Amino acid sequence: MGDGWTDNRQRSLINFLVYSPKGISFIKSVDASSFITNAETLCNLFSDIIEMVGPKNVVHMVTDNGANYKAAGRKIREKYVDIYWSPCAAHSINLIMKDIAEMPTVHSLAILASKITVFVYNHKWVLNWLRTQPKWTEIIRPGATRFATTFIALKSLHDHKDYLQSLVVSSDFKKFLNVPKGREVKQIVLDENFWRNCLIMVKIMGPLIRLLRICDSDEKPAMGYVYDGIYRARKGIKELFKGKKHLYKPYTSIIKERWHRTLRTGIHVLAYWLNPAFQFHEHNLCQKLEVQRGILDVIEQQTLFKASDLMEEMKIFRERQKTFARPLALSTSKTTTPDEWWKFFGCDVPNLQKLAIRILSQTASSSGCERNWSVFERIHTKKRNRLEHQRLNDLVYVHYNLRLQHRLASKKSLYDPIDYECIDKTEFWVVEEEVEGELAFDELESMLEEQPRISEESTNFSKGIEDDMVTVEEDDNAMIDVGRMTSNDLDEEDWLTSPPKN
Incomplete structure (x- = not known):
């Protein structure tokens, strides 16, 4: 797997990892800033990694979805006939969600939802009032880079509809009507069209988010589910809008275009x-x-x-x-x-x-391996001599693989892109990130010493736990599966006869 990313200094870094039934292992991290746009050089880099692992040991290579990676992937297929290449499925699904989130109606809906969330968490009395309500849970805020969280936030807000409406009609809320934002929030919360549009988006995105959950995990191989997942998503949207082409076409066209551009490969079929x-x-x-x-x-x-x-x-x-x-x-x-x-x-x-x-x-997918690359970011610097850089690479190799080994032994769950508990619920303001300094040997060695020891007891215990099997018909409690809905589930006031309103 080649997981490309850009650090705070706008450098293009690629982390190479190996996926196998035993788990994921880190190989090396490369600063590709000087040749990231050159498909031929990228292909040579990929070839070096393949030769390092051994061509007979490599079945499939997953990289980013950029045109440069796609061109390099085609060259790899020409050079190694029996090694398949495909773009990251999770990244492709995330791009589908990005395109849908940028649709005018969806963007306007997200802005309205954001106004409610910001108002709630910017006013201590409002937040305390809501937290005193029975079975109250925190409202989810959209993430900065994961577009799935935009739609998760809409679902979370819709789940809190009754609480929010009770809040704005209470006598205690009258004091907030003296300010424009308070009046605006009340108007949004009492607007039934807003809530209907939220529900529409939740049902549209349900199958895609479920597929993202499958692809974005390294717990189970997901290759056998991508093709069906995309098909279900398109079919579910058509059924949701009862076959009315002018309503479902804007959404299915986005899915189809991304599918043909990135995920329509022989290995998926x-x-x-x-x-x-x-x-x-x-x-x-x-x-x-x-x-x-x-x-x-x-x-x-x-x-x-x-x-x-x-x-x-x-x-x-x-x-x-x-x-x-x-x-x-x-x-x-x-x-x-x-x-x-x-x-x-x-x-x-x-x-x-x-x-x-x-x-x-x-x-x-190549995104289920790790999402915190801060350690790798800090080893790529021209100030180090060659020997020092190699030593740091070796230490990072040990550091990262120890973390992977500990996760495998303890069966610790991964970050889940649609898990409510894994998404920051309060800090939704954009703040300037601190730029960390160069990574020192002493600092990294202390990090290695802090790695949890993997005892035989924990390893043996983990072996006794049976993995949850992936089932095709498994219900996803977090989202509504559009593919299983009937027209009776959607007929109330027949609000699907018109597209979402701004």
Whole structure:
């Protein structure tokens, strides 16, 4: 995985990591500022990393979505035929949300929601009044870089509708009506169109945010779920607007455009087809022309297996013959991770089994690895000599991998981009960030000493915990799954017959 980012000094840094069923390992951090726009040089850098790990050990490379990375990815595919490349799925989904958030109606809605949140947290009496209400929870504020939080904030605000309306109609709130902001907030809170539009956006973004949650985690391989997740999102929006093209088209067009520009790759299509949760489902897309072509492209391009053998074995899988005919194979197709499922039931098709495990055990995103790169930012400086820089790189290598090892042993949950508890609820003002100084050896070595020790007890305990299986039909309590909604759920006052109002 190549996770590119820009630090406070506007340098383009790339952190390289290795994803495997055992977890994630950090390799190195590179300052690519001088050649970040050169696809050929990027390709050479990626090739060096691949050779360092060993081409036979690399199945798939995930990078950022920029045109330079895409061009470098194509060159990698030409050089290493059996190494797949794809852009970060979480980044692509985040860009979809960014485009939707910039739509005039959605942007206006977010501004109104922000005015309510800012007013509540800027007035101590208002906040204290709300906190005394039974079952009150804090209102979520939008994040600066994660566009999913904009829509999470809308849902959070909608969940607090009754509390906020009770507040603005109370006699105690009258003293705030003497100021313009107080009157404006009351008008917004009592506007039913505002709340309806919030609910529309919550239901539109539900499937996308659920897919982001799947892709943005390194706990389970997500490759087999990306294609279906995008399809469900588009289908859910169409159903939400009851098939009225002029209403759903602005949203589905954004998803479709991003899908074709970034995520429409052969590995996503093949992963969908090989996922038993979808292959054995009565209503699937496996016969879709796009899927069939994508599968044939991958089979013809790969050199690890004989294409004719794969075709024969794919027929056995598609028609549920031999081991695939077992009732247990069907009943566990949605409750077992796809790669593990193939290890159990793919014994009659050894070539396809190996290919399926290679594909379905891959991550779809490079963003689930780590989000706090402050340590790496502080080692890239021209003031250091070559030996000093190498020593710091070695220390950072140990520091980061110790953190990864501790997280794996303790089963500590990752930062979740849609987890309410992981989003700062109060500091929604923009403040100037402090620029940290260069990283000193003593400081980093002390950080290493502070790393939690991984005892045998914690390791053994973690081994005894069974991982939660990824299920296709799992309900996401945090958001509403549009794909499961019926028209009866939406018919009240038939407010979906017109697009959201400003």
